[in-house]
Amino acid sequence: MTRLQLVCAIACSGLLTARAAPVTGLPEAASVPGGVALVALPADSHPTQARFNDKPVLLAATGEHWTAVIGLPLSTRPGTHKLTVRSADGDTATLSFQVTDKQYEAQHITIKDKRKVNPEKRDLQRIGREQQRIRKALAHWDPHSPDSLRFGLPVKAPVSSPFGLRRFFNEQPRKPHSGLDLAAAAGTPVHAPAAGRISDTGNFFFNGNTVFIDHGQGLVTMYCHLSRIDVKPGQEVQAGEVIGAVGKTGRVTGPHLHWSVSLNDARVDPRLFLNEQPPAPVARQ
Numbered sequence: 001m002t003r004l005q006l007v008c009a010i011a012c013s014g015l016l017t018a019r020a021a022p023v024t025g026l027p028e029a030a031s032v033p034g035g036v037a038l039v040a041l042p043a044d045s046h047p048t049q050a051r052f053n054d055k056p057v058l059l060a061a062t063g064e065h066w067t068a069v070i071g072l073p074l075s076t077r078p079g080t081h082k083l084t085v086r087s088a089d090g091d092t093a094t095l096s097f098q099v100t101d102k103q104y105e106a107q108h109i110t111i112k113d114k115r116k117v118n119p120e121k122r123d124l125q126r127i128g129r130e131q132q133r134i135r136k137a138l139a140h141w142d143p144h145s146p147d148s149l150r151f152g153l154p155v156k157a158p159v160s161s162p163f164g165l166r167r168f169f170n171e172q173p174r175k176p177h178s179g180l181d182l183a184a185a186a187g188t189p190v191h192a193p194a195a196g197r198i199s200d201t202g203n204f205f206f207n208g209n210t211v212f213i214d215h216g217q218g219l220v221t222m223y224c225h226l227s228r229i230d231v232k233p234g235q236e237v238q239a240g241e242v243i244g245a246v247g248k249t250g251r252v253t254g255p256h257l258h259w260s261v262s263l264n265d266a267r268v269d270p271r272l273f274l275n276e277q278p279p280a281p282v283a284r285q
Helices: 003-012 121-138
Strands: 036-040 047-052 058-062 065-071 079-087 092-099 106-109 159-161 166-169 180-182 189-191 196-204 208-216 219-229 242-246 257-263 266-268
Touching: 036 092, 047 058, 047 065, 065 079, 065 257, 065 266, 121 196, 121 208, 121 219, 196 219, 208 242
Parallel strands: 106 166
Antiparallel strands: 036 065, 047 079, 058 065, 079 092, 159 180, 180 257, 189 242, 196 208, 208 219, 219 242, 219 257, 257 266
């Protein structure tokens, strides 16, 4: 069997889930809940698939070497974890890596619209449908490799709420903050931080006007509370292209961009992917 025939056989069998195209850069390693673990694969490996928590993992070709880029959910327990890697010849190997603990701060927010804290019965059916749609978009797997694992800022604005905060709305505990809030003024253009495909858009009860970009291999970004949406599902976008504008739709206390990064269906800290950090807040006089 020729090498081409072997590759075709693997692809047709459904094993070839990672394309060998090299990617630009790697995110910052942070093997903590809500972070990214970088696991170097053996130098002689020819991986076709890797899985963590029974979900496919992004495989990045950097030169002649491969790295598994693993998103760690905020619920990940510290300790030893396992990565399963399958090679082109069908062999399976299990690699171990460590996750250390991280404690996130708490945030207390007062929401004037009580329906956005305790939705009414008439809202729950809508919220249920939207949550299914959002989960589907964030968990999507496209086998193509991302062009880059280093991002530009979607808007150049200070951080108003960092990733991972333990949140309380009107003193009621809610899920941790799964994104990065950037305090840009309403109407500020929002740019795609890297190339990808618009996988979905919509207006949601909590998230307001929202755009999803699928960058490939389980790397998906989400942009919420927009005042307008300038793209359509299926559209290809390049790094820096305008996808919408900052707004205050959905559950907000004021205009800002909520930006989430999902990696193998785990929400992780967007800062780990940035080429540059957000500007510092302007000190009040």
